[in-house]
Amino acid sequence: MQRNFLLLILVLVISFTTASFFGEWYDKFSPQYGSVFLGTDKNSAVSFVGFFVSYLFFVILLFSILGSGNKKRWIWILLIPTVLLWVVADLSHIYLPILLGLIAFALTTILQKLFKRNSPQIQ
Numbered sequence: 001m002q003r004n005f006l007l008l009i010l011v012l013v014i015s016f017t018t019a020s021f022f023g024e025w026y027d028k029f030s031p032q033y034g035s036v037f038l039g040t041d042k043n044s045a046v047s048f049v050g051f052f053v054s055y056l057f058f059v060i061l062l063f064s065i066l067g068s069g070n071k072k073r074w075i076w077i078l079l080i081p082t083v084l085l086w087v088v089a090d091l092s093h094i095y096l097p098i099l100l101g102l103i104a105f106a107l108t109t110i111l112q113k114l115f116k117r118n119s120p121q122i123q
Contacts, residue, residue, distance in 0.1 A: 023050020060104035
């Protein structure tokens with residue numbers, strides 16, 4: 001359980017670090033604009049949305065590979081805020097986070113098979 005909390009902190013740090021990259025990617029499909037309500041400019045809005053996109057990707061990727069205990073339960077619980085954000089804010093582009101989640105699951109499967117194949121077998 002402690003390992004999963006440390007993994008969550010790692011996901012938050014990586015998501016914060018890569019937010020602008022993922023935000024620029026998401027901005028190509030769904031342009032972001034500054035908000036008077038939030039008091040942000042376009043760059044801040046792109047980074048804000050990018051944080052949630054990268055959070056979704058890295059929660060699925062890192063918890064599937066490195067998580068302990070009931071990994072799937074942790075993933076679903078941690079994705080609730082992100083899913084709620086898209087349902088409330090941008091339902092017309094819900095396919096983008098779903099596609100990114102599927103990419104993360106596929107990448108996880110490939111990495112697990114790759115590491116399983118290259119790990120030494122103990123007899």
